[in-house]
Amino acid sequence: MAAKPAQSKEAARLRLYLLSIMLDMLVLGLAFALANLLVLGSLIGEPGKPHGLVMAAMIVPVYVLIAVHGGVYGIRMIGNRRASAAKAVWSLAQAVMLTLFIIYLGKIAEQLSRLTFMVGLALSAGGLIAVRPLIDRLAIWLVGAVPHITVLLVDGVEIETPREAWRVDAQAIGFDPTARDAKMAERLADGVGGAERVVVACPAERIADWRIALTSLSAKGEILVPEMRQFVPAKVSAFADHPTLVVAGGPLLFRDRLLKRLFDLAICVPAILALSPILIFGALAVKLSGPGPMFFRQQRLGRDARPFMILKFRTMHMALSDLKADKLTEKDDPRVTRIGAFLRRTSIDELPQLFNVLKGDMSIVGPRPHAPAAKAAQSLYWEVDERYWARHCIKPGMTGLAQVRGHRGPTDRHEDLINRLQSDLEYVTNWSIWRDLRIIVATLRVLAHDNAF
Template identity: 65%
Template sequence: MKVSKEIVRLRLYLLCLLGDAVGLLLSFMLANWLMLGAVWGEPGKPHGIVMFAMIAPLYVLLAIQGGAYGIRMLDNVRQGVLRALLALVQASMLMLLIVYLGKIAEQLSRLTFVAGLLLSAGAVTLVRFAIARLGDRLLGEVPHLTVVILDGVVIDTAPHVLLIEAREAGLHPENHDASMAARLAAVVGMAERVVVACPLERMDDWSVALKSLSARGEIVVPEMLRFAPARVDEFASQPTIVVAGGPLQFRDRIIKRLFDFAVASIATILLSPILVAAALAVKLTSAGPILFRQPRLGLDARPFDIYKFRSMRADRTDTKAETLTARDDDRVTAVGRFLRKTSIDELPQLFNVLRGDMSIVGPRPHAAAARAGDSLYWEVDDRYWERHCIKPGMTGLAQVRGHRGATDHHQDLIDRLQSDLEYVTAWSIWRDLRIIVATIGVLVHHKAY
């Protein structure tokens, strides 16, 4: 039996709320018994029931606000679990703040609290997997959230959507009458999002038809692909297409800068013996400066001087990068070859990070004259400049995937660009951490020369 999305969502809310409440209660009672030897606690110490009463309301409010409940849990159980765990962590932090401000910390059994929190994390996880497993049996058939109507145009679609051929379903948007509106409503059911793919000349008709629905109506406009990623806004009451705006919000930029500064500071201190040893090796084995400076394109394509340990003979260095380093390049010194092979020559870029020119993780900075084959980088692919909307990095997604070394062919640059754009459009601090860990495994690489 089909039920509406509102009924499904209500049942999921109630079922999850009940499951989470019972799970939290049992978790803190079990923790109390394990740590204190009694379900109800011992004299002079708050028991698990009190802890449950403090954390449960906070958790429920934060879980609702964070989207840990609802119909989408059935489509993406992992996301539902992550949101529930995030709400639990936030609730525990708020509870600790209340305990501290209330000056009742000494009355709290810390072991009971920690054990109860860990057991609660397991409980809310099990609740969501159980609902996903029993969803069809308990709730009936869940309606499609997204419906795609194909009207003479075929497009690629994501999974878990309902595909409808307009002609086969008897949908004629040019008929602006009650029967068309009723037929459209019956076809899309209780979907929350209706996407139409149609020729340009039928967009006006579909725009009128979709307005009769309570669902969000969208029309695929392939012509906008050349502006992607883009969104619609307005200026002086005129519609505009926003084709650029930077991938990071202000808060994200602050987080990334603080992260970069902290990692670079710690790394500089820990790696100082290697930095000193490399500097001495360069100075004592060949004439010339210890550091090599080269103009590179950074954030907003603005030039900056990148720092490296000099690995070439001073009279043969290429400050414009007009000739990329090749394997067995006779310009490279013996010490320089070791520094390049182990990536130690890149360590002075920690000072670029501290100065704010670079990030720890990001697309690698290129010289303006660098070429892929016989073409300048931006001549190979029109998307090249998109990678400059974020600070360049000491390491990046392209590097940990093995895309480094000489760019003898156009494809060498395209491979790097694909990874760079993937990083730019899906940045997170957790991805930065994963890339840093993965970088350890590619410090010595067969393409490092």
């Protein structure tokens, strides 16, 4: 009988990340406070000289940013204290150099106690090294002895299951890789739970189908190929001494997902506050335009092709609303109300999706979420191009690369979808926080668009 896959440990890893950062911040603060005591003989400080804690306050934010970017808190550092300590000390050195540069430009060097500063740095470096074993213990407590959650997905072959993996039978979860639709994609995501690595053992003739199926997951997807054992240099990965083909990359590391989530919140929360008058105006306008709710909720495909309910201002007459998106909106669509046409033309109807971002279903930037029944010409989206599922390996966005390039509006032809898909896959492959910033800026120029109807 198939074992139940491990639940997602992303929340536990987030807690580990935050606790590790807080421990390092505490170490730096205590180090400089102790330096103040050792050098000046008092915790109060010297008149006219910044306290050691002031020095720590200048260094800590810079250190945290550099440490996160440098992988000090990465899951790979668990159990690797030497590498973790080396990265932490190197991040501290970079933070100190940058802080000294800022101090020099601010012309405040003369106000600092140099000896307190140097003793604080020495104690900080020692403290960062000393706290690594504690972080390891926290990791085992929060994440478990095996931080990388691996699922072995078996499809019609005999294979032993190593201790570090959860075994899931494809038939037991009702998944068929040849049935490429939204329900099957959701079933696959549910079946592997919160796995970060999914290894498929299947007959050779089903490898091509599994290659496509795995691309919809945010996890790293691999396929066992025992025949590759004779070509040892050619294997790209391994699972319990078996060669595997990596067919899905899981594009964002945990560190990247954390950074992207923090970025989303940093944009989303101020945007909701700043745009609250427009949100209130939109809600009132829809309410006065006719009977029906202010908001339109519709099922869309999110990360891992899991469904979620997207939130928009209602722009259609209630009796004519298309909850399944069987028919996409067209120019001069009689279903759209007069106020709805204005909201669509100015993209105000999309603003409630800020709450989807706040909830975590969406991101500010990413591939736009599609309804399961959406079609290009007369074909469902995934029937047009087998690469379609790969766009679901990250969260969908309020805006994306395709939108700023002008690929909006109806998908009357297969080419309309393919153009968007090309941009989505380019974004997924080459994601960076700086690209997200550029797309947000570019979005401001295309809020009002001829194809927004």
